Amino acid sequence: MAAERSSRRPVADRVPRYRRELLRGDVLAGLTVWTLIVPEAVAYAEIAGVPPQNAFYAAPIALVVYASLGSSRFLVVGATSAAAVLSASAVKGVSGDPDTAVGLSAALAVIVGAVLVAAGAARLGFLTSFLAEPALVGFLFGMALTIMVRQAGKIVGVSGGEGDFFQRLAKLLSQANGWSWTTVTVGVSAIVSLLLLERLLPRLPASLAVLAAGLLLSQVLDLHAHGVATVGRIPVAVPVPHLPGIPAADWAELAAGSLGVALVAFAESYSIGGRFARLHGDEVAADREMVAVGAANLAVGFFRGFSVSGSASRSAAAEGAGGRSRMVSLVAALLVLLTGAFLTSLFTPLPEAVLGAIVIVAVKGFLRVGELRRYATHDRPSLWIALTALIGVLVLDLLPGLLLAVLASLVLFIAYASTPRLAVLGLLPGTGVWGDLKEHPRAVAAPGILVIRPDGALFFGNVDRVRSAVKDLVAASDAPPRAVVVDLTASYRLGLPVLDTLADLAADLGRQGIELRLARVRAGPARSLSRHPLHETLSPERLHTTVTEAVDALGDGHG
Numbered sequence: 001m002a003a004e005r006s007s008r009r010p011v012a013d014r015v016p017r018y019r020r021e022l023l024r025g026d027v028l029a030g031l032t033v034w035t036l037i038v039p040e041a042v043a044y045a046e047i048a049g050v051p052p053q054n055a056f057y058a059a060p061i062a063l064v065v066y067a068s069l070g071s072s073r074f075l076v077v078g079a080t081s082a083a084a085v086l087s088a089s090a091v092k093g094v095s096g097d098p099d100t101a102v103g104l105s106a107a108l109a110v111i112v113g114a115v116l117v118a119a120g121a122a123r124l125g126f127l128t129s130f131l132a133e134p135a136l137v138g139f140l141f142g143m144a145l146t147i148m149v150r151q152a153g154k155i156v157g158v159s160g161g162e163g164d165f166f167q168r169l170a171k172l173l174s175q176a177n178g179w180s181w182t183t184v185t186v187g188v189s190a191i192v193s194l195l196l197l198e199r200l201l202p203r204l205p206a207s208l209a210v211l212a213a214g215l216l217l218s219q220v221l222d223l224h225a226h227g228v229a230t231v232g233r234i235p236v237a238v239p240v241p242h243l244p245g246i247p248a249a250d251w252a253e254l255a256a257g258s259l260g261v262a263l264v265a266f267a268e269s270y271s272i273g274g275r276f277a278r279l280h281g282d283e284v285a286a287d288r289e290m291v292a293v294g295a296a297n298l299a300v301g302f303f304r305g306f307s308v309s310g311s312a313s314r315s316a317a318a319e320g321a322g323g324r325s326r327m328v329s330l331v332a333a334l335l336v337l338l339t340g341a342f343l344t345s346l347f348t349p350l351p352e353a354v355l356g357a358i359v360i361v362a363v364k365g366f367l368r369v370g371e372l373r374r375y376a377t378h379d380r381p382s383l384w385i386a387l388t389a390l391i392g393v394l395v396l397d398l399l400p401g402l403l404l405a406v407l408a409s410l411v412l413f414i415a416y417a418s419t420p421r422l423a424v425l426g427l428l429p430g431t432g433v434w435g436d437l438k439e440h441p442r443a444v445a446a447p448g449i450l451v452i453r454p455d456g457a458l459f460f461g462n463v464d465r466v467r468s469a470v471k472d473l474v475a476a477s478d479a480p481p482r483a484v485v486v487d488l489t490a491s492y493r494l495g496l497p498v499l500d501t502l503a504d505l506a507a508d509l510g511r512q513g514i515e516l517r518l519a520r521v522r523a524g525p526a527r528s529l530s531r532h533p534l535h536e537t538l539s540p541e542r543l544h545t546t547v548t549e550a551v552d553a554l555g556d557g558h559g
Contacts, residue, residue, distance in 0.1 A: 005055035007185045013347075014494045016168060018445070020381035021105075022324055022325065022329070023072070024201040024322075025321070025322030025323055025324055026321075026322075026323050026324065026325055026327040026328050027315075027327075027331055027420045028114030028321050028322055028328070028330040029318040029319070029322055029323025029328040029331075029454065030318075030323070030331025030334075030335065030505065031321075031323040031331070031332075031335065032205065032293055032317050032318060032320075032321040032323075032329045033314050033317060033318050033323075033329070033332040034075055034331075034335040034336060035205035035207075035208040035313050035331045036205060036207060036208070036311075036313060036317055037078060037079075037137075037332060037336055038057055038081065038205060038208065038211070038336070039207040039208055039211040039355075039358050040311075040313075040314075040358065040359075040362060041055035041056065041058075041059050041078065041079050041336075041357045042055055042231065042347060042350070042355060042547065043355040043358045043362075044079040044080065044081060044083075044084040044355075044359070045079065045084070046352075046355060046427065047081065047084040047085050047088060047090060047099075047147065047150070047151075047359065048079070048084040048085075048087045048088050048091075048105055048107050048306045048307075049087075049088045049092070049098065049101045050101050050102050050236075050306055050554065051102070051106070052231060052233070052234045052236050052344075052347065053113050053234050053236075053340070054102060054105070054235035054237075054304055054306060055079055055237075055305075055306075055346065056112065056237030056239075056304025056336065056339065056344065057237055057238075057240075057300070057304045057305050057340070058078070058079060058109075058159070058239075058281050058300040058303060058304075058306060058308060058342030059078050059079065059111060059231075059305075059333070059340075060239060060333035060334070060336045060337045060340075061239055061296075061300050061303050061305065061333075062077050062078050062079075062296045062297075062299070062300050062305070062308040063076070063077065063078060063329040063332055063333035063336070064329070064330060064332070064333050065077075065292070065295050065299045065459070066292050066293065066295075066296045066329060067326040067329035067330050067333075068326075068328075069288070069292035069295050069296075069328065070273075070288070070289060070292035070293075071273070071288045071289055071325060072272075072273035072276065072277060072282070072284050072285075072289065072494050073276075073280070073282060073293070073325050073326060074273065074277075074280070074318060074319050074323065074523060075269060075272055075273040075276070075309055075310045075315050076274035076310065076314040076315045076318055076328065076329055077166075077269065077296050077309065077310050077311070078308050078311055078314065078334070079306070079308055079311075080268065080308070080309050081143075081144075081147055081359060081362060081363045081366075081419065082140065082264055082265075082268055082309060083142060083261065083264070083265050083268075083306075083307040083308055083309040084306065084307070085143060085146070085147055085150075085259060085398060086134060086257075086260060086261045086264055086265075086307065086398055086399065086402070087105055087108055087109070087260060087306045087307040088256070089397065089398045089399050089504035090103075090108055090254060090257030090258065090260070090261055091104040091105055091108060091254075091257075093253070093257055093399070094250055094253045094254055094257075095250070096436075100246070100250075100310040102294045102304060103245055103246045103247055103273050103304040104250060104254065105242075105305075105449045106242075106244040106255050106300075106301045106302070106304050106305060106306065107244035107246050107250065107251060107254055107301065108258055108261065108301070108306070108307060109297045109298070109300050109301035109305055109306055109307045109308070110244060110258070110297070110298055110301030110302065110303075111251070111254055111255055112258045112261050112262045112265060112294070112296030112297045112301075112307050112529045113144065113261065113294045113296070113298025113299070113300075113301060114294070114298060115216045115258055115262045115294065115297060116262050116265070116290050116291070116293055116294025116296060116297065117290075117291050117294035117295055118294075118296060119262075119290055119294070120289070120290030120291035120292075121287075121291060123284025123287045124290070125266075125270070125285075125287040125289065125290045126286060126440060127531050128263065128266055128267045128270060128286070128411060130384060130406075130409055130412070131263065131267050131405070131406060131409050132312035132382075132385060132408070132409035133135070133442070134301050134375060134382035134383070134385040134386040134389075134412070134413050135385050135388075135389045135405040135406070135408045135409040135412070136267060136271075136389075136405065137368055137371050137372070137386050137389075138263075138385065138387060138388065138389030138390035138392075138393075138405060138408075139389045139392075139393055139401060139402055140346060140366040140391040141366055141367055141368060141386070141388070141390045141393075141406040142165075142389065142391070142392070142394050142401055143363075143366065143393055143401075144364065144366035144367050145165060145367075145393075145394060145397060146165050146168075146393060146394065146397075146398060147360075147363050148360050148363065149165055149168045149169050149172065150168060150357040151357075151359045151360050152172055152356070152360075153356075153559050154183075154187065154229070154352045154353050154355065154356030155183070155184065155186070155187030155188065155191075155353050155356050155360070156172070156175075156179040156180065156183060156184050157173075157178075157179060157180030157182075157184065157227065157228070157229065157353070158172065158173075158178050158179060158180075158327070160172060160176045160370070164395055164396065164397050165393075165394040166394065166395070174369075178226050180228070182223070182227055182228055182355075183229070183351075183353050185226065186214070186217075186223065186228055186351050186353040186354065187351075187353035187354070187356055187357050187480045189359060190214060190351075190353060190354045190355075190357030191357040191361060192360070193195045193206075193209075193210050193213070194207065194210050194358065194361040195361060195534070197209060197210070197286070198361070203320075203556075205317075206361075207358045207361075207362070209294070210357070210358065211350065211354060211358065212359070214350055214354035215347070215349055215350050217348065218230060218349040218350065218351050219349050219472075222349055223349070224349065226544040228351050228352075228353065229350075229351070229352040229353075230348070230349050230350055230351055231347050231348065231349075231350040231352065231353060231355070232348060233345070233379050234344040234348065234391060235344065236340070236341060236342075236344060237341070237344055238337070238340055239303040239305075239337075239340075240303070240305075242302065242303065242304045243302065244301060244302075244304075245395060249349045257399055260398075260399045260402045260403065261307050262294075262413065263402070263406070264309070264402065264466060265293060265296075265297065265307060265308070266289070266293050266294075266309070268309045268310055268311050268312075269289060269293045269308075269310030270284065270286060270290075270310075272310040272311075272312050272315050273289060273310060273315075276315060276319060282358040288322070293308075293309065293310070293351075293413060295386075296308055296555055300419060310348050312365070313334075313365075314363065325464070326491065329335055336421065339380060342499065342559065355557025358405060370441050371386075372386060372387075381412065381415075382412075382462075385408045385409070385411075385412050387557055388404065388405075388408045389404060389405035389408055392404035392405065396444055417456070417459070417461055417462060418461040418487050419462065419463045419465060420455055420456030420457075420458075420462050420463060420465075420466065420490075421454075421455040421456070422452055422453070422454055422457055422466060422469045423436040423437075423438070423447075423452065423453045423454075423456070424436070424437050424445070424450070424451065424452055425437065425443070425451040425452065425453055425487065425547065426440070426443030426445040426446070426451070427444050427548075428440060428441060428443050428444075429442060429444065432546075432548050434451060434453075434487070434496070434547045436453075440463075444549050446551045446554075447483045448479075448481055448483070449481055449482065449483050449484075449485060449551055449554055450470075450473060450474065450477065450481040450483070450484045450485070451484075451485045451487065451547055451550075451551065452458075452470060452473065452484065452485070452486055452487065453486075453489065453490070453497075454466050454486075454487075454488075454490060457490050457491045457492060457493070458488070458490075458494065458498045459493075459495065459498060460495060460497035460498065463497060463498045463501040463502070464501055465501075466501075467501050467504065467505045467508075469514075470484060470486070470505060471505075474509070474512070474514065478512065480512060480513075482514060482515065482554070483514060483515040483516070483517060483549065483554050484509055484514060484515070484516050484517070485517045485518075485519050485544075485547060485554075486502075486516070486518050486519065487519050487520050487547055488518055488519065488520055488521050488522070489520040490495045491522070491525055492522055492524060492525070492527060493524055493525060493528070494524075494525040494528045495528075496532070498533040499528065499529065499534050502516075502518075502534055503532070503534040503537060506534065506537050506538065507537075514541070515542070516538065517538070517542045517543075517544060517545060517550045517553075518538065518542065518543050518544070518550075519544045519545070519547045519549070519550040519555070520544075520545065520546060521543055521544075526543070529543070541553065557558070
């Protein structure tokens with residue numbers, strides 16, 4: 001009887017309570033994400049240069065594909081300001097004809113997706129680490145300013161013009177006499193409302209509330225009749241597979257711009273996913289994320305969408321609303337699908353100025369003035385990297401500015417990697433530990449022996465500087481040392497350029513009657529050394545497992 005009563009118990013009662021609470025949180029979070037996707041998708045479609053319905057084609061596809069393949073429980077993938085503006089920039093580089101924008105944008109998404117899937121399959125996720133955070137901060141800062149000046153035309157009711165940030169700003173100001181003050185009132189009111197709602201009612205979906213208010217006021221006041229531009233009719237937007245019908249030559253032209261879009265799309269997504277993973281003790285796999293974000297782009301490209309990436313605002317809203325699994329994206333996808341199928345007609349009277357306001361407020365988070373101040377206080381090289389990327393975007397436009405940001409990152413990496421600090425070591429009394437003489441005043445240098453340690457792995461880009469630094473230390477000694485011991489503990493691999501340069505150093509020192517010895521040579525480097533002529537020069541008795549062993553072998557008496 002007990003078993004029979006148990007079997008008749010409602011299914012909901014048999015589901016563990018914590019699972020029901022998890023599902024409830026995911027459904028609420030999915031609803032929250034939907035309230036953000038709808039207004040932002042329409043706005044970002046305009047940034048990308050495609051009709052609003054294309055945002056509804058892409059959104060549910062991106063959400064479902066990432067939820068199926070991604071490793072982050074919290075990342076929400078879809079149209080973002082960064083992906084949209086980079087997509088528009090890449091497409092415009094091929095053709096400025098608005099009639100071709102849909103096909104070109106979809107093709108670009110396919111190429112971006114293919115690049116990311118291939119790179120993820122090849123386990124190249126680590127490459128995004130070479131886009132230095134300061135360079136990304138500067139790039140996104142410049143991108144946000146560029147988006148703002150592009151949207152400012154909608155706020156004042158005039159054309160935003162073409163060109164870089166300064167050209168567009170000059171064009172905007174030159175048309176001041178033609179500004180529509182009714183449109184300005186609508187746009188500024190929307191911006192102020194968004195900012196106040198975010199500050200006073202942070203749990204309320206401010207963009208959806210302002211969008212709804214804009215629709216209502218536009219209908220009641222007939223704003224279109226007063227010169228306020230509106231979105232116009234949006235057809236039913238149910239995603240249907242569609243191949244991008246563009247010429248082969250256009251595919252080839254899009255390929256170059258796709259690399260920049262792919263880099264930012266993945267870097268933005270991985271950064272957001274990683275941030276939430278650290279907060280909740282999760283792990284995000286870079287290569288899997290690269291494949292998942294790539295597959296999302298690939299899929300939306302075959303549904304007439306445009307490039308997508310991870311959204312910081314939607315991911316944060318989902319997490320804050322209690323979302324704890326990828327079910328959030330599936331719930332949001334269903335709601336967006338229903339919106340595209342039945343509710344697009346509601347957007348017809350929406351003022352363009354309200355869309356512009358939503359975008360401007362959405363990208364303000366990229367204006368990280370505090371981070372630039374932190375660089376200025378603690379890390380001047382990072383400040384110059386960030387400013388270089390920022391100014392590059394404003395002057396050269398987005399994709400060239402992104403290239404400059406990548407180059408700045410590489411310069412920063414090369415600068416750090418090619419100048420390893422060279423520590424001169426001494427023995428700490430009463431121990432067998434050798435420490436930096438500058439950091440440990442009690443350490444005692446070995447008489448007649450110069451013990452040095454490169455505080456970084458030796459490779460072709462820095463080994464010649466190390467050789468020169470060792471020679472300078474020998475020359476600066478009060479009395480020439482009879483031996484130089486190099487501690488190679490930081491080097492896990494010794495390539496041919498490194499071994500050749502160490503052989504040159506041994507020859508240089510030998511001509512001065514100074515012996516070169518190597519200590520703490522790891523197993524891998526030792527195998528490489530055994531196949532190089534330097535091995536014969538040094539002979540086994542000049543290779544030591546510890547610094548103490550090397551010094552004792554020279555008869556100094558330490559230890």
